[in-house]
Structure formats: structure tokens, C-alpha cells
Amino acid sequence: MMNFDTIVVGAGQAGPFLAAKLVNRGRKVALVEARDLGGTCVNRGCTPTKTLRKSARVAYLARRAAEFGVQVGPVKVDFAVAMQRMQDRVDQARSGLESWLGGLEGLRIIKAHGRLTGRDGGEFLVQAGEHILRAPQIILNTGTRSSVPTIPGLAENPYLDSEGLLALRELPRKLVIIGGGYISLEMAQIFRRLGSKVAIIETGPRLTGREDADVSAAVTEMLQAEGIDVYIGVSIAAVKPGETEGGTCVQLADGRIIGGSHLLVAAGRVPNTDDLGLDSVGLRANMRGYIATNDRLETDVPGIWALGDINQRGAFTHTSYHDHDVLAENLAGGQRSADARNSIYAMFTDPPLAHVGLYEADAKRLVEKEGRRISQAVHAMKDVSRAKEESETVGVIKLLIDEDSGLFLGATMLLIRQALFVNLARAEVSKPLDGLKLNGIGTLQ
Numbered sequence: 001m002m003n004f005d006t007i008v009v010g011a012g013q014a015g016p017f018l019a020a021k022l023v024n025r026g027r028k029v030a031l032v033e034a035r036d037l038g039g040t041c042v043n044r045g046c047t048p049t050k051t052l053r054k055s056a057r058v059a060y061l062a063r064r065a066a067e068f069g070v071q072v073g074p075v076k077v078d079f080a081v082a083m084q085r086m087q088d089r090v091d092q093a094r095s096g097l098e099s100w101l102g103g104l105e106g107l108r109i110i111k112a113h114g115r116l117t118g119r120d121g122g123e124f125l126v127q128a129g130e131h132i133l134r135a136p137q138i139i140l141n142t143g144t145r146s147s148v149p150t151i152p153g154l155a156e157n158p159y160l161d162s163e164g165l166l167a168l169r170e171l172p173r174k175l176v177i178i179g180g181g182y183i184s185l186e187m188a189q190i191f192r193r194l195g196s197k198v199a200i201i202e203t204g205p206r207l208t209g210r211e212d213a214d215v216s217a218a219v220t221e222m223l224q225a226e227g228i229d230v231y232i233g234v235s236i237a238a239v240k241p242g243e244t245e246g247g248t249c250v251q252l253a254d255g256r257i258i259g260g261s262h263l264l265v266a267a268g269r270v271p272n273t274d275d276l277g278l279d280s281v282g283l284r285a286n287m288r289g290y291i292a293t294n295d296r297l298e299t300d301v302p303g304i305w306a307l308g309d310i311n312q313r314g315a316f317t318h319t320s321y322h323d324h325d326v327l328a329e330n331l332a333g334g335q336r337s338a339d340a341r342n343s344i345y346a347m348f349t350d351p352p353l354a355h356v357g358l359y360e361a362d363a364k365r366l367v368e369k370e371g372r373r374i375s376q377a378v379h380a381m382k383d384v385s386r387a388k389e390e391s392e393t394v395g396v397i398k399l400l401i402d403e404d405s406g407l408f409l410g411a412t413m414l415l416i417r418q419a420l421f422v423n424l425a426r427a428e429v430s431k432p433l434d435g436l437k438l439n440g441i442g443t444l445q
């Protein structure tokens, strides 16, 4: 039996940073990680995809080079080099984390699957490989994994999740993607630019379903303009063996067949809470496996906190990291609330899509139900000089402004960063509405 003040299970974007703060306060902490320090983001998520995205952007610009008066000859992507560059960056990021955490006095890193097994004298027990650990405080930060939709034939045919896609040694000739969310769209554009043919199949009425309809439409047009086939609002009847060896095809309910050399399933994520021994301490996950917390990230069981993607208060690296900040301060007597943060995120297509605050539909509801006076500014990038000069005119900027207070209520931006600086400079964000000099401003009805 090993005794600790705190046991952190899962070393994603919250656990390691919280563990480090606690040992710096003199506490004895165990950090239990089943796979690699840094979790999904560093090893299988943000870091590899954003590194590979750069290779894809270079290929894209190289193909367009002649437009800018630069001759580069035929563009050939060396997939192995691009993938090695990606892996090198992942290894560098992970090893930086390993050496920092490994050097912290008072922190015991245990590479094993952690599972709660019950209580002992008012403290919690965790089985971690061969070790039995005991502590009065448990922090769960176990993240998510790809979900597998129930589609006839899927289990019997070869398919990849995002992790499998990033482990490929050869560029897919044709990548068919089930799902039209973040992972799908980022991967679709990256692999298209690296040279694959790509098709996206989304059962919902639009890609990036949570965005305003016009923003979704702009994203869809952007991807289609690069030669990506998009099937929206369709239903999938079955997954079947493809016409070529090793390939897989998707049959739609209307009979159409979309075949590819590789199938990527990017249809959402499920929390890693099913093998955590929650029952042994009287903790329950909800129907979808998420662990409910209050705004201080406390679960229903005093002494156990849930941080990051598993608490369903965010599904991003920065929200998980922010969770650690909230809890670290509260464990030192603070009164921080996770509810105080703004919902903000970016999807790293090229150009990227960033969003903060309300959507247009939310604002319309406030106008209709509460009589609020809200204006919206919509500015297409094709009308922005800096975007024209860059020859990157895809995108739109949408701002929602409360007319009475002059405060921004929400913003969505699909644009290159050169255009952003120009637009924000013109928007005079701290001034009331009459100081706002954006074109296309109109009151929501």
C-alpha cells in the first residue's frame, strides 16, 4: 500500500499541471497514466494534427505558387517526411513534459491503468497495475476516446479512428470520413492537401452543426472548393468491403455507394469512465459516461473531482487546462468557478474558424423573448482588402453587439489572421456600438 495526499488518474491537460502545483505546495501526489503523459492532445490530438496541418498548408501554397509569380515546378508531397516531422514534434512535446514532471520532488508517476477499488478508513483506494494507492483526494482526468457508431457492417470491415489515421505509413488514395465535426473537417482538409481524394458523410443537416447556418455553409463551400466531396443530411445504410483490396465503402440509404481506400470514423467521442471503478466509491457517470460536477468541479462524492473532457464542461485542451487552474486555486482556499469562463474555441481548418460567446440563434431568442436590442455585423472576407492582397478571400466575420451596453455578445471568425488584425482594429472593441465601423451592420429582428 502506498499512501498519498492526492491521486491524479489520467495525465491529460489538467492532471499533470495540477499535480505539479500540489507538489510545489508540499503535498505527496501520485500521477497515474495508462498510456503517455500529455494525453490525447499532445500524443494523438492537437499537437500531431496541427503539425501535419502545416505540411498540408505548405503543399497547398506550393501548388498555388505560380499565382504569386513563384515557379516551384510540380509539387510532390513526401508523406513519410511530413509524418516524421509530426512524430518528432509529438516526441519533443511529450519528452519535455516527461522531464519536467520527472524532476518534481514529491510526485510519483505510475504508468498503469488506474481504477478505484473502494475506501479504507475514510480514504480512497486506487489499483494502479501492481500497486494499491491510498489517498483522501482523487482527481479524475481520464479524457475521451473515439466513439464507434452502430452502423451495419462497420465492425466487420477495416476502419480507422483519428489515432489510426495519424499512424498510417502511406497516404490514403481516397479517404472516406463518417462525421462532419472538428476531427473530420481538419483531417479532410489536411489529407486533401497532402494528396488524398476525400469524401465527408454527415448525417446531420450541416457540417460543424453548432455553427450558424451561414458559417457552416462557408466552411462547406471552402472544403468543396478544394475538391472534397460533401454528403450532408444523408443516412448511412451499411459499411461494406470496397471494390479494391483492403478498401471500404459506405452505402447510403438512398442506394449511393461512396467507396474509398480508407475509412475514417470521426463521429464523436466517449468518456474513459467505463473502467474507472466508479461504483466502488458510490460515484455514477451519466447515461453517456460523463461525470457531473458543480462549478467547483466537485463530483457528488466529497473528495473526488472530475476535470477536463469527462466533466462535459468543455471538450478542448484549453477548457481542460483551465479546469486545473480553477481547482488548484480552490484547493488553496480560493472561490473560482468553472462557470465563469467564456465558451471559446477554434477549429484549425485553413483558414481557421474561431468562436466566442453567443450564436445568432441565441441572440435572436434574446431579442424575441426578452426584447433585447442586439445588432449583428457580418463582413465577408471577399470584401476585405487585406484578404484580397493575400489572395485568401475565403471566410466571414460575424459580431453580435448589445446595443444598450455596447458589449460584444458573440463573435465568429473564419478568416486568415492578417484580415483579423485589420477588422479588429476597425471594430474598436471597447467602444459602444456607434464607435463600431464595420460594414454590413444590422439590427436583428
Ligand SMILES: Cc1cc2nc3c(=O)[nH]c(=O)nc-3n(C[C@H](O)[C@H](O)[C@H](O)COP(=O)(O)OP(=O)(O)OC[C@H]3O[C@@H](n4cnc5c(N)ncnc54)[C@H](O)[C@@H]3O)c2cc1C
Pocket: 009, 010, 011, 012, 013, 014, 015, 032, 033, 034, 035, 036, 037, 038, 039, 040, 041, 042, 044, 045, 046, 047, 049, 050, 112, 113, 114, 115, 141, 142, 143, 144, 162, 183, 272, 275, 276, 307, 308, 309, 310, 315, 316, 317, 318, 320, 348
Ligand atoms: C485528433 C484530435 C485533434 C484535436 N485537436 C484539438 C485542438 O486543436 N484544440 C483543442 O483545444 N482540442 C483538440 N482536441 C481535443 C483535446 O485533445 C481534448 O479536449 C483534450 O486532450 C482533453 O484533455 P483531458 O485532459 O480531458 O484528457 P486527455 O487529453 O484525453 O487525457 C486523458 C488521459 O487519461 C489517460 N487515462 C484514461 N483512463 C485512464 C485510467 N483509467 N488510468 C490511467 N490513465 C487513464 C489517457 O491515457 C490519457 O492520457 C483534439 C482531439 C483529437 C482527438
Ligand SMILES: NC(=O)c1ccc[n+]([C@@H]2O[C@H](COP(=O)([O-])OP(=O)(O)OC[C@H]3O[C@@H](n4cnc5c(N)ncnc54)[C@H](O)[C@@H]3O)[C@@H](O)[C@H]2O)c1
Pocket: 149, 151, 178, 179, 180, 181, 182, 183, 184, 186, 201, 202, 203, 204, 208, 209, 236, 266, 267, 268, 269, 315, 316, 345, 346, 347, 348
Ligand atoms: N480544433 C479543435 O479544438 C478540435 C479539433 C479536433 C477535435 N476536437 C475535439 O474532439 C472532439 C471530437 O470531435 P469529432 O469531430 O469526432 O466529434 P464532433 O461531435 O465534433 O462531430 C461528430 C460529427 O459526426 C456526426 N455523426 C455522428 N454519428 C454519425 C453517423 N453515424 N454518420 C455520420 N455522421 C455522424 C455528428 O452529427 C457530428 O457532426 C470534440 O469534442 C472536439 O472538441 C477539437
